[in-house]
Amino acid sequence: MRTIALLPEGTVSHEAVLYLFGDEEVQLKHYKQISDVFLSVVNGEADYSAIPVENTIEGSVSLHMDWLVHEVDVPMQLEWVYPSIQNLIGRKEEFQSEGKMDYSKIKRVLSHPVAMAQCQQFIRTHMPQAELENVGSTAEAIQSVANHPGEGWTAIGTVLGAERYGLDPLARKVTDHNNNFTRFVLIGPDKLALEGKEATRKTSILVTLPADFPGALHQVLSAFAWRKLNLSRIESRPTKKKLGNYYFYMDVLEEVESILLGAAIGEIEALGCQVRVLGSYPSYSYTDLQTES
Numbered sequence: 001m002r003t004i005a006l007l008p009e010g011t012v013s014h015e016a017v018l019y020l021f022g023d024e025e026v027q028l029k030h031y032k033q034i035s036d037v038f039l040s041v042v043n044g045e046a047d048y049s050a051i052p053v054e055n056t057i058e059g060s061v062s063l064h065m066d067w068l069v070h071e072v073d074v075p076m077q078l079e080w081v082y083p084s085i086q087n088l089i090g091r092k093e094e095f096q097s098e099g100k101m102d103y104s105k106i107k108r109v110l111s112h113p114v115a116m117a118q119c120q121q122f123i124r125t126h127m128p129q130a131e132l133e134n135v136g137s138t139a140e141a142i143q144s145v146a147n148h149p150g151e152g153w154t155a156i157g158t159v160l161g162a163e164r165y166g167l168d169p170l171a172r173k174v175t176d177h178n179n180n181f182t183r184f185v186l187i188g189p190d191k192l193a194l195e196g197k198e199a200t201r202k203t204s205i206l207v208t209l210p211a212d213f214p215g216a217l218h219q220v221l222s223a224f225a226w227r228k229l230n231l232s233r234i235e236s237r238p239t240k241k242k243l244g245n246y247y248f249y250m251d252v253l254e255e256v257e258s259i260l261l262g263a264a265i266g267e268i269e270a271l272g273c274q275v276r277v278l279g280s281y282p283s284y285s286y287t288d289l290q291t292e293s
């Protein structure tokens with residue numbers, strides 16, 4: 001049985017992992033901090049670590065991307081997409097009378113910063129008086145609310161989290177945009193694919209440009225363009241070595257073993273760029289996962 005490291009019970013990550021593996025039995029190891037989720041696979045405590053890397057509304061989860069690049073050297077082995085459905089969580093009896101919600105009683109809203117950002121408008125419209133507090137995960141937020149009864153505390157998080165910590169969804173689906181999806185990856189030493197499910201092949205690479213090379217990025221991009229290799233994401237991030245030094249993170253819709261991608265990487269290296277492959281893996285979209293073979 002596979003062991004998966006992930007954020008605490010009741011997080012969006014937890015829902016997403018349960019969804020990914022469906023009926024397959026997996027052992028889940030929950031950690032409070034994302035750093036411990038990363039380290040679990042490094043230390044051999046888990047076969048894979050589940051990491052949220054990108055969100056429709058917030059874009060890249062920078063902290064997690066930085067851990068992938070700078071702190072650990074474990075390949076990405078699978079990617080999947082899951083909707084982040086956020087809800088306002090608290091105790092019904094504290095905020096509702098005769099089934100009607102009284103938002104003016106809310107003094108504090110706790111959540112993960114990415115989840116909080118997904119519900120900005122909802123919070124501003126309904127509870128502008130509330131203090132906002134960012135914590136390590138949506139589940140940690142829900143647990144804190146459970147530990148402070150009668151103090152006007154609420155959390156933004158999942159229905160699964162509300163159930164786990166004995167609270168109620170006070171308002172459901174409170175994200176500002178309907179199409180709120182999060183991209184997750186599994187990192188680990190071994191290859192992984194879901195049997196009978198359609199997947200797109202993807203390769204994630206990091207490209208560091210040589211200093212003082214005018215047009216270097218243009219040339220890198222042309223190596224992909226004339227081979228008709230599709231880039232689905234490109235993003236610059238600081239190298240953390242020198243102010244103004246950046247590397248480019250790129251997702252290419254092709255397997256690293258393919259002749260075309262191999263040749264493109266060779267050409268980019270010949271230009272004097274450094275290329276690091278972060279992983280070459282199957283990518284599952286939300287609808288593909290729902291379709292049984």
Ligand SMILES: O=C(O)C(=O)C[C@]1(C(=O)O)C=C[C@@H](O)C=C1
Pocket residue numbers: 007010011012013014052055061084112114115136137138139182
């Ligand atoms: O706190 C959680 O529920 C998480 O799973 C973390 C996380 C994230 O880090 O982006 C995952 C997805 C949600 O969009 C918000 C938060």
